[in-house]
Amino acid sequence: MSGARPADGLEALKERLLAGDTRALARAISLVEGGGDAGRQVAQLTFTHAGSALVLGVTGVPGAGKSTLVDGLATLYRKAGERVGVVAVDPSSAFSGGAILGDRIRMQHHTSDPGVFIRSMATRQHLGGLAEATPAVVDLIDAAGHRRILIETVGVGQDEIEVIEMAHTVAVALVPGLGDDVQAIKAGILEIADVFVINKSDREGADRLQKELESLRGMVERPEGEWVPPIVRTVATTGEGIEELRAAIEQHAEDPRSQPRRQERLRQAWARRLRGLLDEGLWSRLLEAMPLSREMDGLVAEIAARRRDPFSVAEAILRRVRLKAGK
Amino acid sequence: MSGARPADGLEALKERLLAGDTRALARAISLVEGGGDAGRQVAQLTFTHAGSALVLGVTGVPGAGKSTLVDGLATLYRKAGERVGVVAVDPSSAFSGGAILGDRIRMQHHTSDPGVFIRSMATRQHLGGLAEATPAVVDLIDAAGHRRILIETVGVGQDEIEVIEMAHTVAVALVPGLGDDVQAIKAGILEIADVFVINKSDREGADRLQKELESLRGMVERPEGEWVPPIVRTVATTGEGIEELRAAIEQHAEDPRSQPRRQERLRQAWARRLRGLLDEGLWSRLLEAMPLSREMDGLVAEIAARRRDPFSVAEAILRRVRLKAGK
Numbered sequence: 033m034s035g036a037r038p039a040d041g042l043e044a045l046k047e048r049l050l051a052g053d054t055r056a057l058a059r060a061i062s063l064v065e066g067g068g069d070a071g072r073q074v075a076q077l078t079f080t081h082a083g084s085a086l087v088l089g090v091t092g093v094p095g096a097g098k099s100t101l102v103d104g105l106a107t108l109y110r111k112a113g114e115r116v117g118v119v120a121v122d123p124s125s126a127f128s129g130g131a132i133l134g135d136r137i138r139m140q141h142h143t144s145d146p147g148v149f150i151r152s153m154a155t156r157q158h159l160g161g162l163a164e165a166t167p168a169v170v171d172l173i174d175a176a177g178h179r180r181i182l183i184e185t186v187g188v189g190q191d192e193i194e195v196i197e198m199a200h201t202v203a204v205a206l207v208p209g210l211g212d213d214v215q216a217i218k219a220g221i222l223e224i225a226d227v228f229v230i231n232k233s234d235r236e237g238a239d240r241l242q243k244e245l246e247s248l249r250g251m252v253e254r255p256e257g258e259w260v261p262p263i264v265r266t267v268a269t270t271g272e273g274i275e276e277l278r279a280a281i282e283q284h285a286e287d288p289r290s291q292p293r294r295q296e297r298l299r300q301a302w303a304r305r306l307r308g309l310l311d312e313g314l315w316s317r318l319l320e321a322m323p324l325s326r327e328m329d330g331l332v333a334e335i336a337a338r339r340r341d342p343f344s345v346a347e348a349i350l351r352r353v354r355l356k357a358g359k
Numbered sequence: 360m361s362g363a364r365p366a367d368g369l370e371a372l373k374e375r376l377l378a379g380d381t382r383a384l385a386r387a388i389s390l391v392e393g394g395g396d397a398g399r400q401v402a403q404l405t406f407t408h409a410g411s412a413l414v415l416g417v418t419g420v421p422g423a424g425k426s427t428l429v430d431g432l433a434t435l436y437r438k439a440g441e442r443v444g445v446v447a448v449d450p451s452s453a454f455s456g457g458a459i460l461g462d463r464i465r466m467q468h469h470t471s472d473p474g475v476f477i478r479s480m481a482t483r484q485h486l487g488g489l490a491e492a493t494p495a496v497v498d499l500i501d502a503a504g505h506r507r508i509l510i511e512t513v514g515v516g517q518d519e520i521e522v523i524e525m526a527h528t529v530a531v532a533l534v535p536g537l538g539d540d541v542q543a544i545k546a547g548i549l550e551i552a553d554v555f556v557i558n559k560s561d562r563e564g565a566d567r568l569q570k571e572l573e574s575l576r577g578m579v580e581r582p583e584g585e586w587v588p589p590i591v592r593t594v595a596t597t598g599e600g601i602e603e604l605r606a607a608i609e610q611h612a613e614d615p616r617s618q619p620r621r622q623e624r625l626r627q628a629w630a631r632r633l634r635g636l637l638d639e640g641l642w643s644r645l646l647e648a649m650p651l652s653r654e655m656d657g658l659v660a661e662i663a664a665r666r667r668d669p670f671s672v673a674e675a676i677l678r679r680v681r682l683k684a685g686k
Binding site: 072075076079080082083295298299302303305306307309310311313314315317318320321322328331332333335336338339340341342343344345346347349350352353354355356357358359 | 399402403406407409410622625626629630632633634636637638640641642644645647648649655658659660662663665666667668669670671672673674676677679680681682683684685686
């Protein structure tokens with residue numbers, strides 16, 4: 033990490049980023065992903081300049097054609113003259129060192145267009161790394177002047193859910209005929225969806241899936257007058273329904289009925305993020321105060337061998353800690 | 360939470376649990392899932408009594424028939440006279456308050472058999488809740504004398520990956536003809552798999568999937584002489600190949616070639632768990648030392664409105680903290 037980069041260099045980087053310079057944006061993102069001091073400073077310097085973009089999360093089951101949907105939406109936004117950012121999140125690929133996904137190839141016709149900024153997030157440097165880094169990366173793209181940002185996730189795990197909680201609108205993509213597990217998946221994503229998409233809706237089973245979704249949607253308790261997620265049918269490969277999807281997304285983002293839930297989701301996401309930063313800070317303080325790094329290996333080995341339990345080990349460490357707070 | 364339950368009551372609960380009493384086990388699990396003091400004490404009391412079971416993680420893509428595979432394995436283990444535990448992990452269903460999965464129905468013919476203990480984990484009470492609670496639940500089932508424990512996950516997200524890192528052997532189930540996203544998924548789960556399963560292998564595309572897996576498997580760098588994940592073909596609904604799967608799993612668990620990677624995976628998992636406990640402890644200390652609970656709402660609102668950045672807010676709080684360590 034080039035964490036020693038002087039702060040005035042970062043100020044200059046910030047100015048170039050705010051002016052919309054793509055190379056400055058890419059550099060800033062690399063710093064943020066690196067997780068070091070410089071990355072944090074960049075995120076900090078630009079934070080209050082973000083918040084203007086409409087951030088859309090696109091999630092759903094594997095095989096639902098999420099990349100093609102995102103591609104279609106990006107194309108529509110470009111036609112409307114908007115600068116677009118695309119962030120593809122794939123925590124699982126951290127295990128293969130950040131694989132280049134075959135799906136990303138579909139976005140390649142945008143690479144010659146400076147109005148579209150595309151970034152894949154697949155690194156897992158530290159605990160909570162992706163859930164922390166992705167919102168910061170979205171903020172940077174936002175601060176650089178992209179007014180529509182699409183976050184695409186590969187799965188629907190906890191990590192991805194935390195990531196898209198930062199989105200203004202979450203579109204959940206399903207596909208007809210996925211088999212037995214679709215019930216379980218639908219149960220999991222029911223409450224996060226602002227808009228449902230039935231992609232590949234020319235396939236057999238689209239009507240049945242629509243009926244199932246309508247029925248499941250009816251089972252969610254909502255305060256009177258709150259936004260009810262519409263169900264949009266698309267065939268992303270031909271572009272069918274993408275304009276309707278765009279309209280549904282924009283409507284959700286602007287509709288006052290969607291605001292209470294959205295505000296609460298954001299509040300929780302920020303509370304969690306702040307807690308994460310405080311955890312990290314306290315941990316650094318602990319490492320400064322005691323030679324824990326050296327002890328950890330031995331303690332972990334004791335636990336793995338079942339000679340000591342992790343609770344007693346943690347307690348024994350914490351008993352040595354004195355924590356006081358001033359004004 | 361009945362956190363005030365006296366410690367001698369918990370001692371008695373522990374003794375009954377170690378004797379294999381199913382009701383004591385169910386009660387202990389509820390306490391652990393509750394996340395309170397009593398839960399922690401139960402986990403602590405039983406920790407060094409666990410570690411004898413063979414823990415198997417079964418993960419993979421939606422629609423791969425994981426529940427049916429787990430059911431088949433459980434049946435085989437029962438025939439061999441082993442007591443079996445099954446833990447089904449579905450973090451996403453936390454959003455719908457812990458839906459009862461349709462798939463679980465398949466396990467119902469085991470419910471009259473006291474030698475099979477089945478538990479679904481779908482709660483998300485706090486940050487890292489599931490990743491923390493699941494290993495503790497597995498330990499309890501282990502301490503109660505179940506010698507084969509199957510952990511089944513619904514997805515392949517970060518949370519599930521952390522959960523199955525605790526397993527001795529991880530079987531990854533795939534299925535022919537899942538479409539475009541299968542490349543991306545395979546990239547993500549390549550390095551976590553100890554055994555690959557091609558389920559529904561009577562479907563078209565099984566040979567192609569096998570070739571793809573063989574090719575992908577060859578791309579992973581492994582130290583000389585380390586375990587190479589076999590590929591087992593099954594048709595779980597008819598029982599075809601389940602015996603071969605069981606044999607492959609048992610072989611992996613015993614094979615010395617699989618030990619280095621397994622040890623490292625466990626070491627990392629325990630280090631993360633210990634770090635999580637220390638984070639929690641420090642956070643409690645912080646809340647004791649300053650009236651942060653009252654301040655948090657206002658600070659989070661400032662951040663959400665982009666008036667202040669979360670880094671400065673965290674720094675300002677941490678500046679007020681003095682942390683010292685004794686011997």
